[in-house]
Amino acid sequence: MRLKKLKLYFSLFRITFSISAFTFGGGYVVIPMMRRYFVNDLALISEQELLDMAAIAQSTPGAIAVNIAVLAGYRIAGITGAIITCIGTVLPPLIILSVISFFYKSFRDNRVISAILKGMEAGVAATIVDILIDMWQGIIREKNLLLTLMAPITFFANFIFNINVLVIIIFCSILCFIQAYIKIRQGGIRGE
Amino acid sequence: MNNIIFTLLTTFLQIGLLSIGGGYAIIPLIQEQVVNSYNWLTLQEYTDIIAISQMTPGPLVVNTASFVGIRIAGIPGAIVATLGSILSGFIVSIVLYNFFKKHKDIDSISNVLKGLRSSSVGLIASAASTIIMIAFLGTSSFNFDNADINIAAIIVFIISLLLLRKYKPNPVLIIVVSGFAGLIFY
Numbered sequence: 001m002r003l004k005k006l007k008l009y010f011s012l013f014r015i016t017f018s019i020s021a022f023t024f025g026g027g028y029v030v031i032p033m034m035r036r037y038f039v040n041d042l043a044l045i046s047e048q049e050l051l052d053m054a055a056i057a058q059s060t061p062g063a064i065a066v067n068i069a070v071l072a073g074y075r076i077a078g079i080t081g082a083i084i085t086c087i088g089t090v091l092p093p094l095i096i097l098s099v100i101s102f103f104y105k106s107f108r109d110n111r112v113i114s115a116i117l118k119g120m121e122a123g124v125a126a127t128i129v130d131i132l133i134d135m136w137q138g139i140i141r142e143k144n145l146l147l148t149l150m151a152p153i154t155f156f157a158n159f160i161f162n163i164n165v166l167v168i169i170i171f172c173s174i175l176c177f178i179q180a181y182i183k184i185r186q187g188g189i190r191g192e
Numbered sequence: 193m194n195n196i197i198f199t200l201l202t203t204f205l206q207i208g209l210l211s212i213g214g215g216y217a218i219i220p221l222i223q224e225q226v227v228n229s230y231n232w233l234t235l236q237e238y239t240d241i242i243a244i245s246q247m248t249p250g251p252l253v254v255n256t257a258s259f260v261g262i263r264i265a266g267i268p269g270a271i272v273a274t275l276g277s278i279l280s281g282f283i284v285s286i287v288l289y290n291f292f293k294k295h296k297d298i299d300s301i302s303n304v305l306k307g308l309r310s311s312s313v314g315l316i317a318s319a320a321s322t323i324i325m326i327a328f329l330g331t332s333s334f335n336f337d338n339a340d341i342n343i344a345a346i347i348v349f350i351i352s353l354l355l356l357r358k359y360k361p362n363p364v365l366i367i368v369v370s371g372f373a374g375l376i377f378y
Contacts, residue, residue, distance in 0.1 A: 022364050023249045028316050032363040055308040056288050058315060062208045062281020063251030070282050071289050079286075086282060093250025094274050097258035098267070100244060104259075108243055112375065117247045119374015120367050121327035122345040126352030127363040128320040135313045147310045154314025159321050166212045168311060176307030180300035 008077055009084050011042075016069045016088030024120050027064030032131040034072060044076050051135060059169045065089060146179050196265050197272050203230065204257045204276030211253055222256050232260050253277045324349070344377035 019033045031054050038044045045053075053075070057067035066089050073085030100107050107113065139147055150172055157163040203225050211218040219242060226232050233241070238256075245255040254274055261273030295301040325331065327345045348370045355361060 018364075021249050022367060023251075024247075024367065027251055028319055029363070029367075031316075036362055036364075051309055052292070052305060053289070054316075055305060055312045056285055056292065057281075058312040059212070059308050060281055060284040060288055061210065061212050062278055062284075063211070063253050065251050066254065066278045067281045067285040071285055074286055074289065082282070082286060086278065090250075090254055090274055090278060093248065093254045094258045094270060096248050096250070097244075097255050098262045098270050100248065101259050101262050104240060104244055107247070108240055113247060115375050115378040116371040117374070118327070118342075118345070118378050119348060120371040121323060122348035122374075123352050123367040123370025125320060125323045125327055126349050126356060126370075127366055128316065128323070129353055130356040130363075132313065132317055132320060133357070135309075135316070139310050139313060142306065144306070147306055150307060150310035151313040151317070154311040155317045155321075156314075158315055159318035165315060168315070169212070169308065172307045172311040173304045176303045177300050180303035184299055 005077075009080070012073055012077060012081055012084050013088040016073070016085040017091060020065065020069070020089040021092040023065050024117065024124055027066075027068070028128050029124050030065045030068050032127045034068060035131065038072055038076075045072060049075065051138065058165075059173075146175065150175075197268060199230075200261055200264060200269055200273045201276045204253075204261075204273045205279060207257075208253060208277040209280040218252060222253065226256065226260055232264055344373070348373050348377075 015037045019030060019037070022033065023029050031050070035047065035050055039047050039050055050072075053068050053071040054064075057064050057071060060067055066086060069085040069089040070082045073081035073083070075081075077084070136151065139151055142148070154168055154172065157168055158165065207218075207222055207225055210221055223235075223238055227235055227238050241256055241259050242252070244259075245252045248255065254277055257273035257277040258270045261270035263269075265272075292301065292305050296305075327349065328342055330340050330342065352366050352370055356363070356366060
């Protein structure tokens, strides 16, 4: 039993460490990778739960990649799991940046490295767009007009008008709360 | 020495706490503290870190914390600054997760979570658009005058997306292969 737990801890560490070592191009790449390992391969969390985690990680302070890893670890193995996945996620950038801090100028100007990274950008963009399509289909399936409109409106607010993320999140939360509240009240009246 | 470690911890705790949403929005926030208030880095060094952050894995906050920490106070500095930058996210996300889980039967609260999920799709789409613009045009601003359309990147993007939709390969594989494609094409 204890051995099984240790094995779980170890695989949590191994997966988050290797995911983190490949999170080029922003925290969102973590979502398709988490889906691959934790949802599809190991079936430790459901797709729905992963999307909830992504939504919460997005709405809390700090780096999204770290927050999602913490939540996945917490969901799978409690607070110990959260600490393990957190360390697993933070360790690769910590090591890499510590090493790079000594010779970062030559790293920055290296043409081979920048060519590889340039290519990766396109691959990263494709991975994120891939999971976006799935997420968007999930939202449409809810058949809730407010939720359906919220995604494109958030996109325009953030991408075109540069509105602060915190403002968007608070505004959306209030709208959804009110929507549910009105629905409950209407339901209550009808029920009488 | 202990004093510096403590300042590193509190400064990055503050940065971590204020950096909601991640991405490029937090760049000026970190700059304010690290460059303007404490002079830990010059503006040039900070710009370099942003470039390096795009080249290396890991979130910008964690990368900056590690880099600044090790320069100011060695390995302990790097560890403490990194810890500071992630601590508030660690605590707040677990508290929120438990809150939503505990009240998932209350419609108004579960609807808020659904709303956050919808808006996170919008925010992810926004971040993806920025990456796409940088990959395709080499710029993230809407000033297209000196934009330089990168056909190779567009081809890599389309092929990757088609492969992902059709065969559901491991995303890591796609990213590694497109890195090699970059090496060949550019």
